[in-house]
Amino acid sequence: MQRTMRSAADLAEAGLIAAAEVPALDQVAQRYSISVTPLLGRLIAEHGPPLARQYLPEPEELVTAPHEMDDPTADAPFTPLKGVVHRYPDRALLKPLLACPVYCRFCFRREAVGPDGGLLTEAELEAALDWFARTPQVREAILTGGDPLMLSPRRLERILTRLAAIPHLEVLRIHSRVPVADPGRIDAAMLQALTLDRPLYLCVHANHAAEFSTESAIALRALHGTGAVLLGQSVLLRGVNDSPAALEGLFRTMLRHRVKPYYLHQLDPAPGTARFHVPVEEGLALLRSLRGRVTGLAWPTYVQERPAGGGKFPLGMEVLLSGAGQPPRDG
């Protein structure tokens, strides 16, 4: 596996799927992009289902359950202009591109992300940066996408430098899969782009301990050296991390790599993702099973998106049992 696999035929050639599966998976690929980096291909071959389920397409993806929807977090109504999502008063998303190093089969933005999509033009990017500059109630810019670390270091540095120069932006945040999926992108130029005179929080998306390779350990150590605070975000996924041992392994591995587990997301109902669903009650029981045994440093906040863009809320026994109306917002 020398190059990124972008089709069912590539996956079959690498021995990750059977040749007989290619025609059905070609149909899936017409709707949802495929990308598996050589590193992840190697890890899938080594570790099997917990990684294969996240990255390899399945024919069920073309079956949409009645409760599933194209834009489950409802970004569209909170988009004042292209590339910006403003849902909470004090923070807003900037989506400079929609490409990712890998295309996760459970992604809540799966209808939007893809290799050809969403790179903001110069004019669109300028308009988005100008929106942040003239919106003083926004104190935190969150770069997401797609994956912002798929930008060239030069373009990323330009965006971060411009945002860091806006006085009311106290904090910058980036959400990325790159440190585990394609850590080779974290080179000297990327590290320089991420070295800022402004607090930078880097949320690393990973769902299983086996995603942390020697290569990603080196990248995470280097990222930590920039002064960025490393946080972990994960999604609770059937067949990937839906056991006490898998969650404990994931969170402990994050901590060993200087990544503080921050959020464990309940799966959003994006089309064709029903096979990943774990009921909330089961998720709560899994997290409870870590209590007392596992350091509190390892506990993330378990969160779920409200429907229709209502934002995240933390899931916990006190919320479920209190019956206290609307749970508090979080983000």
Ligand code: SF4
């Ligand atoms: S890297 Fe993130 S945005 Fe991209 S496909 Fe995976 S979950 Fe979706």
